Amino acid sequence: MLLPFALFLQAAPEKLLSLHPVDLVIIALYFAMVLGIGFYLKRYTKTGEDFFLAGRDMTAWVAGLSFVAANLGSLELMGWAGSAYQYGILATHWYWIGAIPAMLFLGLVMMPFYYISKTHSVPGYLKLRFGEPARAVSAVSFALMTVLMSGINMYSMALVLKIILGWDISLSIWISSLTVAAYVFLGGLLSAIFNEVLQFFLIWLGALVISILGLIEAGGWSGMVRRIHANFPDQDYTHLWRGLGDFTSNPMGIHWTGIVLGLGFVISFGYWTTDFLVVQRVLAARDLRSAKMAPIIGSAFKMAVPFIVILPGLLALAVLPEKLVGESMAGSGAHTYNEVLPLMLARYCGPGLLGLGITALIAGFMSGMAGNVSAFATVWTYDIYRALIRKTASDLHYVAMGRWCTVIGVLISIGTAYLVMQFLSIMDYVQALFATFIAPLFGTVILGMLWKRATPAGGFWGLLVGTGGSLAMWIWLRTDPAALNYIALSPHAKPMAEDMYRALWSWILCVAVTIVVSLLTKPKTHQELAGLVYGATEIPSEGHLPLYQRPVFWAGVVGLVFIVLNLIFW
Amino acid sequence: MHGKGSLSIWFFIGALLTAYGVLILGAGLYELASPPPFPAVLANLHASIWWGAVLLILGLIYFIRFYPKRK
Numbered sequence: 169m170l171l172p173f174a175l176f177l178q179a180a181p182e183k184l185l186s187l188h189p190v191d192l193v194i195i196a197l198y199f200a201m202v203l204g205i206g207f208y209l210k211r212y213t214k215t216g217e218d219f220f221l222a223g224r225d226m227t228a229w230v231a232g233l234s235f236v237a238a239n240l241g242s243l244e245l246m247g248w249a250g251s252a253y254q255y256g257i258l259a260t261h262w263y264w265i266g267a268i269p270a271m272l273f274l275g276l277v278m279m280p281f282y283y284i285s286k287t288h289s290v291p292g293y294l295k296l297r298f299g300e301p302a303r304a305v306s307a308v309s310f311a312l313m314t315v316l317m318s319g320i321n322m323y324s325m326a327l328v329l330k331i332i333l334g335w336d337i338s339l340s341i342w343i344s345s346l347t348v349a350a351y352v353f354l355g356g357l358l359s360a361i362f363n364e365v366l367q368f369f370l371i372w373l374g375a376l377v378i379s380i381l382g383l384i385e386a387g388g389w390s391g392m393v394r395r396i397h398a399n400f401p402d403q404d405y406t407h408l409w410r411g412l413g414d415f416t417s418n419p420m421g422i423h424w425t426g427i428v429l430g431l432g433f434v435i436s437f438g439y440w441t442t443d444f445l446v447v448q449r450v451l452a453a454r455d456l457r458s459a460k461m462a463p464i465i466g467s468a469f470k471m472a473v474p475f476i477v478i479l480p481g482l483l484a485l486a487v488l489p490e491k492l493v494g495e496s497m498a499g500s501g502a503h504t505y506n507e508v509l510p511l512m513l514a515r516y517c518g519p520g521l522l523g524l525g526i527t528a529l530i531a532g533f534m535s536g537m538a539g540n541v542s543a544f545a546t547v548w549t550y551d552i553y554r555a556l557i558r559k560t561a562s563d564l565h566y567v568a569m570g571r572w573c574t575v576i577g578v579l580i581s582i583g584t585a586y587l588v589m590q591f592l593s594i595m596d597y598v599q600a601l602f603a604t605f606i607a608p609l610f611g612t613v614i615l616g617m618l619w620k621r622a623t624p625a626g627g628f629w630g631l632l633v634g635t636g637g638s639l640a641m642w643i644w645l646r647t648d649p650a651a652l653n654y655i656a657l658s659p660h661a662k663p664m665a666e667d668m669y670r671a672l673w674s675w676i677l678c679v680a681v682t683i684v685v686s687l688l689t690k691p692k693t694h695q696e697l698a699g700l701v702y703g704a705t706e707i708p709s710e711g712h713l714p715l716y717q718r719p720v721f722w723a724g725v726v727g728l729v730f731i732v733l734n735l736i737f738w
Numbered sequence: 739m740h741g742k743g744s745l746s747i748w749f750f751i752g753a754l755l756t757a758y759g760v761l762i763l764g765a766g767l768y769e770l771a772s773p774p775p776f777p778a779v780l781a782n783l784h785a786s787i788w789w790g791a792v793l794l795i796l797g798l799i800y801f802i803r804f805y806p807k808r809k
Contacts, residue, residue: 194758198754201754208745362747369755519768519769520786523762
């Protein structure tokens, strides 16, 4: 999603909006509140368990909302609203099939192993299951990716604020990043989670008003669809699945197999079940039932996000008098796809509401950044520093290391942000590396959890070869355009379709290598796998709970709504 | 959530939403009394007033419900 945004950021038009004093007060209050929460929570973060896992005391609701908010960055809000203008309702796949099944799977199947193993992180689980080499590969890659992604997120936020409000880039970068550094330094994951829940409310309350007013102006859903068909008679922007039978019959240039297997299976399951940025929030739950319920609660809210992100993009297709243009035409004087959300904000919101909307965007960026920084601090301290550099130190020492590496992580991110300013194409590079890492990691973790025969050597070589294979495919695609025909199965595939298929192949490669190497090497004993693998782990029964308190019941409810929504918008 | 006397996250949310509700409702009432020269689309619906009121009510519910109890 960062690639089209990169082009958007290259050409900054004059500012779109002007704020009033009341808007500035609203934004200032937000900064004061997040810092106040950090100072207040410092007293509760004394041990490593407090700082890195929020004392493992979060309720299912708090962990669930934080789980979704950490993913709901403002870059994502603006980017996907722009994608909805460009691709229509197809963009919703990234919120529904690209998230809900994976989140339910995490809650019901994978969470017990993460939680019972008492690991601090996903690389930590790999250490328990496959040994130190697998942990080292995944920890180093994750730390690197997290800092790079955080920097890009930070730079994008600053540039968006410059484009929308005319604010100075450096000032925005330093104020917002030092605010995040301060509250995570003070209160660790606890502070990050508290603020993410607050940010989740602000994002919803700031963005929902656009959808409500847009629907009123368009004449409801049916009025909106009629207007879109009248404005764009040659395109189908309002059906989720109907145009996916062929690469050329939908605006995204993708086939349903790419959506179901590449997005719905590999990328989605990889991100939602193994990316420590989101999994860390669930590990902070107070008990196993809360840990299982958190992703299920999160999935219900994730399923509703299109109503504040995709719907404004669709409404813009219906009500905006001007036609927005692609990012390649940025600078021509016309507004681009990624400016949809600010344009709709400016269209409907007067003083006060405008401040709330801008606060929602800032809150989104901060929640994403805090997620990256707190995950980086944990992985660096536990999976790199303690594992490879200083194995025996006091808990207090590791907490101090976590605090300072929060600041260092933010400073490196700021450096990355300035680097991105000089070499903008690095965003494409990092996005490719990020996708490269996630797909094979999912192959390694899922085999580790569900297949007792998987061995340490199998896990390590599968992860290494899967990641290397994905990188090789990426280089092949950049040096030989004909490769698209083999990797994405069609010369018409667009970049998004290419990513889906590359992820699928790298996952298959990882799984195949893990299986072959495992069958040729000595497995761990049943005792060594206790608490780590299906079939060797005793999972507490929920039979004594009434039906409405069981995670599986609520997962069924969410799954049913997911199916109904897909049928309604088919 | 963190021992006796500690403040809940919902209390912080209630406090901020209450403040936002007052500010946005106030801005909406001011706009009603003194309409701007270039109003937003659907300004006749006075979204700031009813959305500000929604925030204020929601904020007050959370603020009062989760206000720390005295020992």
